[in-house]
Amino acid sequence: xxxNYFIIVFLFIFFLAGSxxxxxxxxxxxxxxxxxGIEDIFGKPFTEATGxxxxxxxxxxxxxxxxxxxxxxxxxxxxxxxxxxxxRGVKDGIFEELDLSxxxxxxxxxxxxxxxxxxxxxxxxxxxxSTEKWPGDTxxxxxxxYWNVKKFPxxxxxxxxxxxxxxxxxxxxxxxxxxxxxxxxxxxxxxMTELKPHIRTFWKxxxxxxxxxxxxxxxxxxxxxxxxxxxMDQGFPVNVIWQDSMIILDYWTILKxxxxxxxxxxxxxxxxxxxxxxxxxxxxxxxxSSKKAxxxxxxxxxxxxxxxxxxxxxxxxxxADWYAENEKEIERAWEIWKLK
Amino acid sequence: MTQLNLPLVKDLKxxxxxxxxxxxxxxxxxxxxxxxxxxxxxxxxQSLFDPKFTTEHYLEIVKYSVYVRMLWNAxxxxxxxxxxxxxxxxxxxxxxxxxxxxxxxxLMIAVVTPFWMSVLVRTYAWMMIxxxxxxxxDFLMGLGIIENPLDLMFNRFGVxxxxxYVMFPYAVLxxxxxxxxxxxxxxxxxxxxxxxxxxxxxxxxxPLSFPGxxxxxxxxxxxxxxxxxxxxxxxxxRDTMLAQxxxxxxxxxxxxxxxxxxxxxxxxxxxxxFFIYNRFLGIDMLWxxxxxxxxxxxxxxxxxxxxxxxxxxxxxxxxxxxxxxATALDQVIWGFQDRVxxxxxxxxxxxxxxxxxxxxxxxxxxxxxxxxxxxxxxxxLIIIPIAFSNDMYLNFPPKTWGFGLFKSYFSSTLWMSxxxxxxxxxxxxxxxxxxxxxxxxxxxxxxxxxxxxxxxxLILSPMIxxxxxxxxxxxxxxxxxxxxxxxxxxxxxxxxxxxxxVVIVMTSTLKGFDEELEQASMNLGAGRIRTFFNITFPxxxxxIITAVLFAFIASFDELVGAMFICGVRAxxxxxxxxxxxxxxxxxxxxSASALLIFxxxxxxxxxxxxxxxxxxxxxxxxx
Numbered sequence: 013x014x015x016n017y018f019i020i021v022f023l024f025i026f027f028l029a030g031s032x033x034x035x036x037x038x039x040x041x042x043x044x045x046x047x048x049g050i051e052d053i054f055g056k057p058f059t060e061a062t063g064x065x066x067x068x069x070x071x072x073x074x075x076x077x078x079x080x081x082x083x084x085x086x087x088x089x090x091x092x093x094x095x096x097x098x099x100r101g102v103k104d105g106i107f108e109e110l111d112l113s114x115x116x117x118x119x120x121x122x123x124x125x126x127x128x129x130x131x132x133x134x135x136x137x138x139x140x141x142s143t144e145k146w147p148g149d150t151x152x153x154x155x156x157x158y159w160n161v162k163k164f165p166x167x168x169x170x171x172x173x174x175x176x177x178x179x180x181x182x183x184x185x186x187x188x189x190x191x192x193x194x195x196x197x198x199x200x201x202x203x204m205t206e207l208k209p210h211i212r213t214f215w216k217x218x219x220x221x222x223x224x225x226x227x228x229x230x231x232x233x234x235x236x237x238x239x240x241x242x243x244m245d246q247g248f249p250v251n252v253i254w255q256d257s258m259i260i261l262d263y264w265t266i267l268k269x270x271x272x273x274x275x276x277x278x279x280x281x282x283x284x285x286x287x288x289x290x291x292x293x294x295x296x297x298x299x300x301s302s303k304k305a306x307x308x309x310x311x312x313x314x315x316x317x318x319x320x321x322x323x324x325x326x327x328x329x330x331x332a333d334w335y336a337e338n339e340k341e342i343e344r345a346w347e348i349w350k351l352k
Numbered sequence: 353m354t355q356l357n358l359p360l361v362k363d364l365k366x367x368x369x370x371x372x373x374x375x376x377x378x379x380x381x382x383x384x385x386x387x388x389x390x391x392x393x394x395x396x397x398q399s400l401f402d403p404k405f406t407t408e409h410y411l412e413i414v415k416y417s418v419y420v421r422m423l424w425n426a427x428x429x430x431x432x433x434x435x436x437x438x439x440x441x442x443x444x445x446x447x448x449x450x451x452x453x454x455x456x457x458x459l460m461i462a463v464v465t466p467f468w469m470s471v472l473v474r475t476y477a478w479m480m481i482x483x484x485x486x487x488x489x490d491f492l493m494g495l496g497i498i499e500n501p502l503d504l505m506f507n508r509f510g511v512x513x514x515x516x517y518v519m520f521p522y523a524v525l526x527x528x529x530x531x532x533x534x535x536x537x538x539x540x541x542x543x544x545x546x547x548x549x550x551x552x553x554x555x556x557x558x559p560l561s562f563p564g565x566x567x568x569x570x571x572x573x574x575x576x577x578x579x580x581x582x583x584x585x586x587x588x589x590r591d592t593m594l595a596q597x598x599x600x601x602x603x604x605x606x607x608x609x610x611x612x613x614x615x616x617x618x619x620x621x622x623x624x625x626f627f628i629y630n631r632f633l634g635i636d637m638l639w640x641x642x643x644x645x646x647x648x649x650x651x652x653x654x655x656x657x658x659x660x661x662x663x664x665x666x667x668x669x670x671x672x673x674x675x676x677x678a679t680a681l682d683q684v685i686w687g688f689q690d691r692v693x694x695x696x697x698x699x700x701x702x703x704x705x706x707x708x709x710x711x712x713x714x715x716x717x718x719x720x721x722x723x724x725x726x727x728x729x730x731x732x733l734i735i736i737p738i739a740f741s742n743d744m745y746l747n748f749p750p751k752t753w754g755f756g757l758f759k760s761y762f763s764s765t766l767w768m769s770x771x772x773x774x775x776x777x778x779x780x781x782x783x784x785x786x787x788x789x790x791x792x793x794x795x796x797x798x799x800x801x802x803x804x805x806x807x808x809x810l811i812l813s814p815m816i817x818x819x820x821x822x823x824x825x826x827x828x829x830x831x832x833x834x835x836x837x838x839x840x841x842x843x844x845x846x847x848x849x850x851x852x853x854v855v856i857v858m859t860s861t862l863k864g865f866d867e868e869l870e871q872a873s874m875n876l877g878a879g880r881i882r883t884f885f886n887i888t889f890p891x892x893x894x895x896i897i898t899a900v901l902f903a904f905i906a907s908f909d910e911l912v913g914a915m916f917i918c919g920v921r922a923x924x925x926x927x928x929x930x931x932x933x934x935x936x937x938x939x940x941x942x943s944a945s946a947l948l949i950f951x952x953x954x955x956x957x958x959x960x961x962x963x964x965x966x967x968x969x970x971x972x973x974x975x
Contacts, residue, residue, distance in 0.1 A: 038920050043931060067920060069920045070931050071931065073603055074603075074606045075602050075603065075606035075608065078606060079827075079831050079836075083831050083832065083834065083836075085831070085834045085836065085837075087836075087837055087919050087920055088920075167484075172589075173604060212503075212506055213505075213506040213588070214589060227479075227483055227484070227485065228484055228485050229483060229484050229505075229506075339605070343604070343605050344416060344418070347416075347418050347597070347600075348416065348418045350589035350590075350592060351418055351421050351422065351425075351589065351590060351592055352590065
């Protein structure tokens with residue numbers, strides 16, 4: 013018992029001391045090397061410049077965010093909210109309004125700097141495949157090929173959510189990338205049923221998709237391009253193509269009721285600096301939202317990014333608002349489809 | 353004195369005895385009501401009030417057959433898993449009961465370790481084994497037996513394997529418990545009367561072990577019905593079970609109302625199963641159903657017999673058939689068995705003498721046990737080598753060797769802080785749960801009031817109710833108290849989950865304790881408290897240590913509650929590993945797992961030493 017008291021008291025003092033000395037902000041992002049990038053490129057320099065501690069943690073879960081805001085006990089000051097989460101959050105009013113005077117709004121791509129969120133990166137889902145099975149130029153070139161199990165036999169991996177599957181199925185059914193939204197859910201699910209026997213499993217996170225490709229559990233996977241590029245750099249026989257990809261924005265947002273609102277805003281402004289955005293983009297193989305950042309990105313890396321013009325026009329830009337409006341029906345239809 | 357009008361204690365006169373029981377049992381009951389019953393109740397409220405009264409969630413369940421289908425999947429899959437666990441588990445339980453050798457201890461450790469092994473460790477290992485290019489497929493393709501890899505994962509087979517692996521101890525341990533209480537003299541009597549070993553097993557031992565089998569079936573089924581982690585990682589979407597549906601409603605869609613309604617549905621199903629079980633076998637059987645030691649209460653002869661419930665077949669027969677039909681059925685069954693016996697006798701004459709000399713029964717038993725032992729140990733044998741590799745990704749067999757992963761583990765602030773939190777939480781849980789549980793056990797074992805089985809049911813219910821429901825319930829409640837993301841929150845939630853284990857261990861310990869020793873001490877002049885510390889406590893100390901260790905492990909390895917309650921500053925090791933699987937799949941997880949395995953094995957060895965000591969300390973032999 014005594015030992016426990018000692019530990020408790022020690023921890024208590026430790027935390028008290030910690031919070032007395034330095035303010036700190038907590039950023040919730042997606043983990044792994046992504047978080048390492050945030051720490052090294054944004055976090056540490058920020059702490060050096062301002063003295064504010066930066067803690068990076070994982071996995072924004074929407075329901076947790078809501079509970080935090082509702083109970084007033086906000087743990088995640090900044091959340092890296094991907095588009096649909098962002099749209100829902102705006103609808104439900106859980107984000108603080110940002111002080112946009114602190115950043116150079118014109119520098120940002122269209123729609124990337126808004127009242128409630130500033131885009132950090134553009135990432136993508138791409139068709140990726142094993143070059144062991146289809147070396148050189150013989151791999152699938154678009155979604156129709158991806159669906160063509162005769163020409164490209166082998167197990168596939170898809171995301172566990174309706175998001176990305178509905179778009180993929182629509183494109184496979186022949187809808188061009190700029191006319192994907194609004195999606196005819198029934199048609200898309202029918203097309204998905206065609207592919208279902210060949211979907212070996214569904215991935216939940218980028219790292220999971222990466223592991224599936226690495227273990228060769230699947231030969232083709234519609235998953236985060238950036239992660240698969242990382243694998244390519246490490247020498248794995250995989251390839252990433254841009255036709256029929258999905259392009260998604262990630263917004264830095266501040267949860268309503270955060271006790272470190274000003275510090276958080278400072279951090280967002282800090283992170284929006286073109287040079288730092290460029291460094292982060294190169295690290296993650298994702299696209300920067302600042303136009304000036306491209307001056308600092310090397311050409312061989314730039315061609316891998318969703319925002320590279322050649323790539324950008326081949327992909328579907330995610331329509332978060334459509335999802336926010338129809339979420340209940342989409343989820344229900346998807347749950348039913350999954351069980352078939 | 354005023355009369356308390358509580359229905360369950362109306363028979364008690366308010367003597368000092370009553371107050372003693374209230375003080376012993378009270379703290380735990382109050383604790384559970386505050387931190388378990390009330391949160392559960394608020395889940396029910398959440399499903400009906402969102403925030404105004406609405407039945408829309410329940411209507412949704414009825415309208416869209418999806419959810420009912422998930423429930424049906426769960427029931428179907430769990431039935432198969434339970435059957436497999438019982439079939440594989442019975443020989444193991446039998447072996448553990450009759451064997452005196454140290455193999456029994458090793459086998460026991462092998463049985464129980466998967467139980468405490470983090471669900472993620474276990475899943476990793478099976479992914480390595482069953483994957484497309486995993487151990488099994490590599491082996492079979494290497495031998496040329498198959499051309500293309502077999503689909504052993506991401507389907508029902510994967511779910512079956514993964515879940516049988518973790519549910520196995522829930523099946524085996526109750527059976528061992530009951531089997532140990534079967535009086536072996538009965539078997540010897542049967543031998544004396546001329547039956548073969550097989551016959552005495554079939555006619556005497558087997559029926560007497562049915563209560564244990566029943567307990568095993570109940571526990572296994574109910575625990576598997578509520579699980580979602582293994583099916584998520586190893587199954588296909590077609591086999592989605594209800595608990596997964598609940599979890600995805602929370603994580604993906606954030607529809608707490610529907611999640612609560614589904615939880616209520618799951619809860620109701622579990623309660624129904626529990627009542628069916630109680631009707632046939634009685635809740636007493638759950639914690640071993642050991643009849644009070646016969647030699648301890650010689651005067652109670654016939655009463656002691658009646659405390660053992662009749663076998664389940666008899667009970668079903670009594671309920672469904674009347675006397676005549678039952679007798680006729682009996683005659684048919686025994687007649688059939690006689691025929692089979694005659695056939696065997698005839699056939700055995702044809703068999704040469706030296707083959708007859710080999711004890712086929714023992715040989716069969718040993719081979720089945722050995723085979724199961726290999727299956728149990730296999731995943732551990734996979735994880736340990738990976739932990740000692742320097743690879744950057746999970747590979748089996750590992751490509752490079754070294755202590756690199758352990759070094760990374762010990763030098764990573766993230767992993768070290770989560771380990772620290774796990775230890776801190778587990779220490780506190782161990783103390784809190786043991787105190788609450790031991791006091792309650794004292795009351796439950798020694799007290800002579802009615803309604804005991806209801807208190808037992810309440811205390812054991814956290815073990816029965818699917819963890820996800822408890823986790824959600826605590827999450828709602830703790831969010832209001834601002835306890836999410838704190839060590840205190842984790843301790844409070846884990847205590848609820850650890851107390852059943854403590855109570856089970858302590859009740860069985862105390863049942864074997866001879867109260868006459870205490871009475872003798874008090875006769876000689878010692879007061880109650882002194883008697884407790886000088887007489888009772890030293891004797892039951894090994895049991896207490898066992899309980900303490902169980903509580904520690906229960907908290908240390910707990911994942912589902914941690915998933916909801918952990919926060920930035922208070923994350924446990926299993927939660928860290930869970931995040932790791934989703935975000936990074938770093939092989940550090942393997943080294944963390946290996947350390948967990950070593951810790952678990954170490955603790956299990958300790959527990960078994962304690963048990964031996966406990967058995968020696970009882971002044972009366974159990975057999």
